[in-house]
Amino acid sequence: MKRLQISDHIILLAGVFFMVTPVVLAFLTSTHDAVTIYRTGLQYSIGDQGLSAYGTVLTRAGGFTKEVNGMVMLKNSLILGFGFAIGKIVISMLAAYAIVYFRFPMASFCFWVIFCTLLLPLEVRILPSYEIVQKLGMVNTYSGLIVPLIASATGTFFFRQFFLSVPDELLEAARIDGAGPWKFFIDILVPISKTMIAAIFIIMFVYGWNQYLWPTLITTDESFFTLVRGIKQILQVWVGAQIPDYDQAMALAILAMLPPVVIVVVFQSWFIKGLVESDK
Amino acid sequence: MATITLDTVRKVYAGNVEAVKGVSIDIADGEFIVLVGPSGCGKSTLLRMVAGLEEITTGDIRIGERVVNNIDPADRDIAMVFQNYALYPHMSVYNNLAYGLKNRGMNKAEIDRRVKEAAGILEIGEYLDRKPRALSGGQRQRVAMGRAIVREPAAFLFDEPLSNLDAKLRVQMRVEIKRLQRALGTTSVYVTHDQLEAMTLADRLVVLNGGNIEQIGAPIEVYDNPASTFVASFIGSPAMNLLEVKANGGGLELVSGTGLSGANVKGRDGYTVGIRPEHMEVVDGAAAGEGITLEVTVNVLEPVGAESFIYASFEEGGPEIVVRVSSHAVHPAGEKLTLKVAPEHVHYFDAETGRRID
Amino acid sequence: MWRACPGNRKARHVVRGEAMKKVQFNTPAVPYLLLFPQLAIVAVFFLWPAAEAVRSSFYLEDPFGFGSTFVGFDNFVDTVTSTNYGRVARFTGVFTFLVTILSLGAALLLAVKADKVLRGASSYKTLLMWVYAVAPPVAGLIGILLFDQHVGPIVKFVALLGWHLQIGVDYYDTAFAMIVASVWKQIPVNFIFFLSGLQSISKSVQEAASIDCRSGFRRFWTVTFPLLAPTGFFLLIINITYAMFDTFGIIDVVLKTEPGNNPVTLVYKVYLDGFRGNDLGGSSAQSVLLMIVVFILTIIQFRLIERRVHYT
Numbered sequence: 001m002k003r004l005q006i007s008d009h010i011i012l013l014a015g016v017f018f019m020v021t022p023v024v025l026a027f028l029t030s031t032h033d034a035v036t037i038y039r040t041g042l043q044y045s046i047g048d049q050g051l052s053a054y055g056t057v058l059t060r061a062g063g064f065t066k067e068v069n070g071m072v073m074l075k076n077s078l079i080l081g082f083g084f085a086i087g088k089i090v091i092s093m094l095a096a097y098a099i100v101y102f103r104f105p106m107a108s109f110c111f112w113v114i115f116c117t118l119l120l121p122l123e124v125r126i127l128p129s130y131e132i133v134q135k136l137g138m139v140n141t142y143s144g145l146i147v148p149l150i151a152s153a154t155g156t157f158f159f160r161q162f163f164l165s166v167p168d169e170l171l172e173a174a175r176i177d178g179a180g181p182w183k184f185f186i187d188i189l190v191p192i193s194k195t196m197i198a199a200i201f202i203i204m205f206v207y208g209w210n211q212y213l214w215p216t217l218i219t220t221d222e223s224f225f226t227l228v229r230g231i232k233q234i235l236q237v238w239v240g241a242q243i244p245d246y247d248q249a250m251a252l253a254i255l256a257m258l259p260p261v262v263i264v265v266v267f268q269s270w271f272i273k274g275l276v277e278s279d280k
Numbered sequence: 281m282a283t284i285t286l287d288t289v290r291k292v293y294a295g296n297v298e299a300v301k302g303v304s305i306d307i308a309d310g311e312f313i314v315l316v317g318p319s320g321c322g323k324s325t326l327l328r329m330v331a332g333l334e335e336i337t338t339g340d341i342r343i344g345e346r347v348v349n350n351i352d353p354a355d356r357d358i359a360m361v362f363q364n365y366a367l368y369p370h371m372s373v374y375n376n377l378a379y380g381l382k383n384r385g386m387n388k389a390e391i392d393r394r395v396k397e398a399a400g401i402l403e404i405g406e407y408l409d410r411k412p413r414a415l416s417g418g419q420r421q422r423v424a425m426g427r428a429i430v431r432e433p434a435a436f437l438f439d440e441p442l443s444n445l446d447a448k449l450r451v452q453m454r455v456e457i458k459r460l461q462r463a464l465g466t467t468s469v470y471v472t473h474d475q476l477e478a479m480t481l482a483d484r485l486v487v488l489n490g491g492n493i494e495q496i497g498a499p500i501e502v503y504d505n506p507a508s509t510f511v512a513s514f515i516g517s518p519a520m521n522l523l524e525v526k527a528n529g530g531g532l533e534l535v536s537g538t539g540l541s542g543a544n545v546k547g548r549d550g551y552t553v554g555i556r557p558e559h560m561e562v563v564d565g566a567a568a569g570e571g572i573t574l575e576v577t578v579n580v581l582e583p584v585g586a587e588s589f590i591y592a593s594f595e596e597g598g599p600e601i602v603v604r605v606s607s608h609a610v611h612p613a614g615e616k617l618t619l620k621v622a623p624e625h626v627h628y629f630d631a632e633t634g635r636r637i638d
Numbered sequence: 639m640w641r642a643c644p645g646n647r648k649a650r651h652v653v654r655g656e657a658m659k660k661v662q663f664n665t666p667a668v669p670y671l672l673l674f675p676q677l678a679i680v681a682v683f684f685l686w687p688a689a690e691a692v693r694s695s696f697y698l699e700d701p702f703g704f705g706s707t708f709v710g711f712d713n714f715v716d717t718v719t720s721t722n723y724g725r726v727a728r729f730t731g732v733f734t735f736l737v738t739i740l741s742l743g744a745a746l747l748l749a750v751k752a753d754k755v756l757r758g759a760s761s762y763k764t765l766l767m768w769v770y771a772v773a774p775p776v777a778g779l780i781g782i783l784l785f786d787q788h789v790g791p792i793v794k795f796v797a798l799l800g801w802h803l804q805i806g807v808d809y810y811d812t813a814f815a816m817i818v819a820s821v822w823k824q825i826p827v828n829f830i831f832f833l834s835g836l837q838s839i840s841k842s843v844q845e846a847a848s849i850d851c852r853s854g855f856r857r858f859w860t861v862t863f864p865l866l867a868p869t870g871f872f873l874l875i876i877n878i879t880y881a882m883f884d885t886f887g888i889i890d891v892v893l894k895t896e897p898g899n900n901p902v903t904l905v906y907k908v909y910l911d912g913f914r915g916n917d918l919g920g921s922s923a924q925s926v927l928l929m930i931v932v933f934i935l936t937i938i939q940f941r942l943i944e945r946r947v948h949y950t
Contacts, residue, residue: 008751009758015748016765019825022780023772025791029783041789095676102669103662110673117684119936123883123905124928127912127921128690129683136682148683156676164659169366172333172661173427177380178354181663187379191370210773212887217913228887231775235894246789253779260771265764272767275827276834333661 023257030054030250037246053251068222070230070255077209077226077259083146084208085201092155093193097185099156100163101171114153122149122214130217140221149214155200161277162196163189199274202267206260227256282344282357282434282467283309284330289339291325291491299325301491302339310465312458316478317488318514323471324439326488330469331437332356343434354383359428360437363444365420367412373399373423374408377430398429401460418449425460436461438470442477454480475515479503487511505627509634512554512627518589521557521601524631526550532572538594542572546628546637554627557589557604560619562611572626574619576601578611592617691929695922706919713923723907723924730903733817734881741821742870742877745828750858752829753836763833770826774884778891781819785892805892812900816892820885827880828873835869836862875939879932904928 025042032047058070098104099111122129129148138144166189174184190197215229225233234249264271284307291300300322307313315323328334330341332353340347348356359380367376374395381391399405402422412420421441428436441457442450458481461468472478478485479499487494487502487510495507499515506512512520524535527549533539535550553572560574576592579600590603590611603619611617628637663669695713697706717723752762769777784792785805793803805815839862847861882905889906897910904924912921 005755008755011751012748012755012758012762012766015744015751015825016762019766019769019822022784022822023769026780026783037789041794042783042791091675091679094672098669098672100659101662102672103664104666104669107669110677113685114676114680117680119933120684120688120929121879121883121932123886124908124925124932125684125687125691126909127918127925128687128694130913132683132687132690147679151679151683153676153680167364167366168659168661169362169364170368171659172331172353173360173362173366173368174379175333175353175661176331176358176360177427178383179379181665181668183383188368188370192368194370206771210771210776210887212773212775212890213909228773228775231779231891232895234779235891246783249779250783253776257772257776260773261768264771265768268764268767272830272834275770275830 023254026250027254030247030254032247034243034245034247038243049247053247054255057248057251057255068225068230070227070252072223073225073227073230074255076224077228077256079142080145080211080215080226081205081209081259083142084149084211085204087146088150088155088204089197089200091150092153093159093190093197095153095156096159096163097189100160101181101184114156117151117153118157122152126213126217133218138218140219140224142224144218145215145224146208149208149211155204158200158274158277159193159196162193166192195270196274198267199270199277202263202271203274206264209260227252231256281309281465283307283342284435284467284469285340285342286326286330287340287342289326289329289341290337291322291329291334292337299491300329303488303491303493305486305493305496307467307469310467312461312468312470312481312483313486314470314472314478314482314484315486315488316472316475316482316514317494319473320490321488322491323473323488327437327439327469327471330435331358331360357434358437359431359433359435360439361424361428361441363440365412365424365441365444367420367423367427369412372409372411373404373415373426376412376423377426380427380431394430394432395426398426401429402426417445418453421445421449421453425457429460429464434467436466436468438468440472441470443472443474450477457481475517479515485515487514489514505636506554507636509552509554509629512629516556518557518602518604520554520627522629523553523555523599523601524550525553534594534598536595536598538598540572540574542626543570545623548637551631551637552629552634554629555601555621555625557602559625560601560603560621562603562605562609563618563620571623572621574601574621576603576617576619578613578615578617580613581609581611583607590617688929691922691925693922694918695926697919699916699918709919713919714927717920717923717927726902726904726907729813729901730882733813733820733885733901733903734878736817737820737824737881737885738874738877740817741824742828742873744821745825746832746866746870748825749829749832749836750862752833766829767826769823770830772823774823774887775891777819777823778888781815781822781888782892782894785815806894806896806898806900809899809901812892816885816889816901819888819892820881823885823888824877824880828877831869831873832866835866839865872939875935878935882928882931 025044028045028047029037029043030053031049031051032043033049036047037043054070058074060069095114099107099114133139133144133148136144138147170188170192171184174188179187209226210228211226212228212231215224215226216232219225219229230252234252237244284305286303286305286307288302288304289300290298290302292298303322303326305313315326317323325334329336330343332348332351336349340349342348343356343358368379371379377395377398378391381394395408396405399408402425404419404422404426407415407419407423412423415423421444424441438457442453445453454477457470470478470481482499484496485499485502486496489510495502495511497505502511503515506515506520509522513522525532525540526535527544528539530544531539532542532544532553555572563573574594576594578590578592580591582589582591584607586607588605588607588609590605591600592603593600603617605611629635630637694706696708696710698709698712699706748766752759752766755762782805784790785803787793787804796803803811803814805812843861843865847857851857851860882903885903886905886909889903893900893902897906902910905928908921908924908928911917911924915921
């Protein structure tokens with residue numbers, strides 16, 4: 001038994017090594033200056049430069065781009081993450097509430113229309129989506145960035161499933177207590193969905209924050225760049241540079257992953273519950 | 281306080297499933313009515329129609345003088361206690377009780393008075409600040425009752441409120457519900473599948489089967505004079521022994537041919553005879569007198585403490601009957617017994633329809 | 639009993655499309671009001687673009703913007719018969735297969751071990767799952783650093799073994815880097831699902847198995863694995879979808895946005911032809927072909943999820 005346990009730990013530690021090392025290396029490297037990195041390769045210790053690359057990335061416009069610094073990108077990432085998560089939760093809770101708790105003629109038609117959005121990821125309809133957003137004049141706007149991403153119905157299905165698992169008697173008791181549709185939603189359903197809302201918020205925030213392709217297309221004005229979108233900019237500077245700013249690139253990578261990683265780790269149990277129960 | 285009248289109420293679900301087939305009941309003011317029957321008999325549907333949670337296909341329901349068919353549950357002046365309690369999990373006990381009153385726009389002082397009063401009656405005063413999940417099953421049950429009481433409604437509706445409790449608590453709450461209902465004098469309709477609960481609580485029982493009423497009556501009346509083999513086997517535990525018999529000359533015999541010493545008093549070719557376990561007496565030899573005498577062999581003796589039950593059969597592989605005997609009787613398996621049943625304790629039912637023959 | 643895998647109830651409802659509540663509100667206008675925002679967004683940003691993709695796949699766009707001509711299935715025929723498309727499709731297939739198998743296998747191994755160990759289980763769990771939150775392009779960026787020609791430790795390490803790894807130059811080396819980064823990014827999701835699947839297998843079943851079967855390895859294959867299979871099938875589809883679509887960020891970064899002669903996936907080609915090549919019809923035809931693939935995958939997914947019901 002004991003020997004088995006040791007081999008289990010070795011396998012797990014190997015897995016942890018594979019998952020953690022790349023990011024640790026990225027962080028350590030970001031604390032050295034670009035020339036040192038270029039000469040001696042990736043670094044395995046904390047360097048003299050400390051966290052100054054982060055300061056540079058956050059405050060100095062023109063590190064990679066000409067108009068925008070890391071703070072602005074951080075702000076845009078937060079807007080995208082929060083905007084997407086909140087928008088999606090509000091819209092999908094309302095829709096799921098209608099589908100589960102109301103009897104109306106078009107119910108199953110509406111349900112299938114929303115359902116079919118699960119069939120096609122944004123990536124396969126990217127070109128026409130871009131053209132439509134362009135036609136609507138929403139390029140380089142926050143709404144153009146956020147709203148089309150909400151079109152997929154994952155959140156609606158999540159809440160629909162949750163609402164279906166709420167005991168019927170709760171609505172019955174509330175009706176006997178004189179609660180109408182709006183009162184029931186606000187007084188009962190939203191409060192009892194709190195943990196579910198938190199779980200889906202984490203997943204959606206991470207999803208929104210990590211968007212890459214869509215922001216790449218929709219934001220050409222640098223003042224709308226997100227941190228993840230900024231990576232594309234690094235690459236364009238990188239190609240053709242003599243000594244790429246490895247340190248700043250890694251600092252940006254760490255900055256871009258830090259907020260979602262912190263949220264996922266801190267709210268781990270909610271996040272896992274949300275992920276496993278929402279299926280997507 | 282009000283009377284409740286059900287007038288040929290029917291419920292037909294999509295797909296033409298008829299759950300309730302034209303039921304009429306008149307419930308007096310302050311009466312405690314128990315709807316009892318196996319699952320799927322329509323008892324819950326009937327209760328939910330009274331509550332306004334199910335639509336009525338045809339027929340009328342009146343609470344007091346008012347036809348409530350199309351009236352919203354909140355406006356029917358009823359309160360309901362659910363099997364899973366349906367407490368609002370995010371609200372304190374106090375707010376659980378107060379929610380319905382707030383929605384009616386009652387003033388705060390009156391709400392407070394009523395909540396405190398109900399909490400006092402139910403002895404949940406010290407839990408008013410807690411959330412339901414911090415309460416035990418019995419306490420939740422009390423809160424659910426409290427939510428009904430504060431409304432001071434015309435009627436209480438109970439949907440199997442005790443089935444989520446353990447056996448001991450169930451007995452305790454059963455007594456309490458009865459006491460409370462007597463004290464408040466509120467008309468109550470109570471649904472259960474547990475015949476013991478039904479017997480102990482009801483002023484009148486309504487035995488339902490397949491969407492029809494089998495029998496309505498006071499518990500002891502239903503027990504003593506079951507209207508059908510269904511009621512006979514459903515009410516009472518262990519159930520009444522039912523034996524199919526046929527006429528043999530002037531006497532009776534089992535369908536298998538084993539003779540019974542007893543006269544064919546009903547003058548028919550065949551019928552079903554019902555005998556409760558407690559109405560058979562172990563006697564020495566073939567005692568004379570009226571009634572039926574049974575010759576059986578003991579299979580198993582089952583002592584339960586206050587009494588014992590003998591499981592015995594007439595012949596190998598034949599029908600088995602249950603006999604109640606005193607707890608200290610000793611009857612080893614294989615022993616041959618003679619059982620005597622007094623004529624007033626023999627019930628007769630039509631073999632085809634199962635209805636009682638008087 | 640236990641839940642073999644979460645979410646099966648949803649699938650059942652989804653497939654039948656039923657609302658299951660015994661009691662519902664009957665207020666006529668309210669549900670439409672509640673549904674309006676969702677339906678409006680779906681109509682404008684989903685249905686319209688999807689229809690547009692299908693429409694333009696049958697048209698040839700004039701390169702100078704002077705309208706378009708209906709060409710029937712020409713775009714599809716051109717797409718399918720072009721040698722480049724075949725090459726990309728083959729690469730996508732191999733890439734998807736490898737990413738799926740490797741990330742599922744590694745995650746299953748780690749989940750089984752993490753479920754078994756008593757000490758440090760929650761630390762392992764945290765350390766193995768947090769990469770979920772890393773954006774694919776960030777994974778790609780760290781990847782190209784590790785595989786960098788000048789500074790990358792992996793390049794230096796494999797050089798010792800005589801392999802001169804050159805990403806961006808050598809087709810297979812680039813593919814290798816893409817696969818490693820994609821697997822790295824996908825292990826956490828699989829790990830989380832496998833672990834929760836394992837933890838939902840009832841203790842008494844495992845105890846019964848340990849009485850019936852002495853060999854731990856055999857026990858895994860005959861009891862645990864079959865009970866985990868529904869989760870596995872479900873993850874298989876999720877992983878295929880991931881490898882085909884969500885790896886876009888990784889691929890774009892590994893290629894440093896300059897594909898040249900390097901391997902790309904079908905989705906990347908849709909993007910290249912549409913935005914760089916200005917071949918609207920061809921790109922749309924490829925989109926429609928991909929839509930069909932996704933459609934089939936989704937149908938299989940719901941079929942499989944329906945079957946999982948047996949295990950609850």
